[in-house]
Amino acid sequence: MIGVSANGLVMRFDGVTAVDDVTFDVAPGEFVTLLGPSGCGKTTLLKMISGFLQPHAGSIRLGDEDITRVPPEARDTALCFQSYALFPHLSVRENLEFGLRQKRLSRDERRRRVEEVASTLELDPQMDKLPNQLSGGQQQRVSLGRALVMRPGVILFDEPLSNLDARLRDQVRILIRRVQRDFGLTAIYVTHDQSEALALSDRIFVMNAGRVEQADTPEALYYRPRTGFVADFIGGANILRGRLTAQTAPGEWAVDTPIGVLTARVDAPRRGAEVHLCWRPETAELAADGLPAQVLHRAFQGHFTDLAVATNGVPYRIQVPRTQAREGDEIRFRIAPEHVVVLEAGP
Numbered sequence: 001m002i003g004v005s006a007n008g009l010v011m012r013f014d015g016v017t018a019v020d021d022v023t024f025d026v027a028p029g030e031f032v033t034l035l036g037p038s039g040c041g042k043t044t045l046l047k048m049i050s051g052f053l054q055p056h057a058g059s060i061r062l063g064d065e066d067i068t069r070v071p072p073e074a075r076d077t078a079l080c081f082q083s084y085a086l087f088p089h090l091s092v093r094e095n096l097e098f099g100l101r102q103k104r105l106s107r108d109e110r111r112r113r114v115e116e117v118a119s120t121l122e123l124d125p126q127m128d129k130l131p132n133q134l135s136g137g138q139q140q141r142v143s144l145g146r147a148l149v150m151r152p153g154v155i156l157f158d159e160p161l162s163n164l165d166a167r168l169r170d171q172v173r174i175l176i177r178r179v180q181r182d183f184g185l186t187a188i189y190v191t192h193d194q195s196e197a198l199a200l201s202d203r204i205f206v207m208n209a210g211r212v213e214q215a216d217t218p219e220a221l222y223y224r225p226r227t228g229f230v231a232d233f234i235g236g237a238n239i240l241r242g243r244l245t246a247q248t249a250p251g252e253w254a255v256d257t258p259i260g261v262l263t264a265r266v267d268a269p270r271r272g273a274e275v276h277l278c279w280r281p282e283t284a285e286l287a288a289d290g291l292p293a294q295v296l297h298r299a300f301q302g303h304f305t306d307l308a309v310a311t312n313g314v315p316y317r318i319q320v321p322r323t324q325a326r327e328g329d330e331i332r333f334r335i336a337p338e339h340v341v342v343l344e345a346g347p
């Protein structure tokens with residue numbers, strides 16, 4: 001297993017900086033997702049790692065080797081696309097074998113690898129069919145198989161599930177994670193779908209305007225976002241401005257906000273400091289002595305009820321497991337200090 005590291009990568013197109021001084025390390029065997037809105041530079045970064053784009057500055061290493069100037073076919077990487085990129089006139093078997101023939105592997109070795117991958121991906125019954133005789137999910141498995149037969153050190157995915165319907169997406173997602181573990185591959189996966197990223201990844205690199213804004217585990221990104229962009233992009237947090245007023249316990253401060261006084265854990269507090277706070281809707285608990293809020297809209301969701309509420313004209317959301325509250329009612333709620341996060345930068 002090999003890791004990938006990038007140092008100071010820059011890519012510009014016609015004066016637009018698509019990737020702006022990106023540095024990261026992906027550990028051997030790690031599954032990392034590049035997540036961010038359309039145009040933030042995810043695909044450009046992936047193409048630099050695979051060698052289809054040359055960076056204007058910076059370097060990329062695969063294990064101990066500097067591969068910045070190594071052509072794509074000589075890199076120990078394989079790419080799996082959303083558009084499958086299968087040869088329409090070749091059978092599934094021939095599609096799977098294609099890269100191995102180009103590498104001039106022996107017939108026995110080709111057969112061994114193709115059979116192993118076909119059985120892992122349950123493609124055996126499809127081997128003599130042409131791509132247009134397959135469903136979208138089957139075509140995506142062939143595309144994955146073509147990458148796997150190469151036994152790359154690093155497998156790169158560019159939105160591989162985006163052409164599949166919701167049910168198939170779940171199945172192929174689980175399959176991707178399983179083969180990545182079983183084959184001992186390092187994986188870099190591009191998506192703009194946050195739930196896909198949260199479900200698949202060891203770590204997520206959240207990208208914004210060509211930069212990696214935060215690189216963390218899914219849990220840390222969700223519960224400890226560092227910026228307003230990350231808090232909002234991952235799971236939609238409530239974000240409020242506030243001012244630190246007084247210490248209430250060791251490491252805990254009262255924060256004056258437009259919806260009332262909240263208590264937050266604060267690392268480096270300064271009395272009077274203006275901060276941005278974020279908290280997740282589901283961390284609110286109904287409590288008779290809590291902050292008041294007026295219910296604007298109620299949406300029952302089964303295991304929780306989503307309440308759009310407002311206090312002093314400021315709208316936000318809370319989610320509670322069970323409530324009789326209706327539009328127009330006043331509710332009261334509290335949030336434990338460990339769930340109120342002080343951001344390094346606002347939205």
Ligand SMILES: Nc1ncnc2c1ncn2[C@@H]1O[C@H](COP(=O)(O)OP(=O)(O)OP(=O)(O)O)[C@@H](O)[C@H]1O
Nearest residue numbers: 013014016018037038039040041042043044045192
């Ligand atoms: N070949 C190109 N020529 C000119 N501009 C480009 C080219 N490729 C990408 N860009 C620009 O670089 C920026 C980053 O594009 P990129 O495709 O990496 O974004 P992305 O995050 O993968 O977006 P999406 O999720 O929509 O695929 C965008 O502003 C895009 O318009």
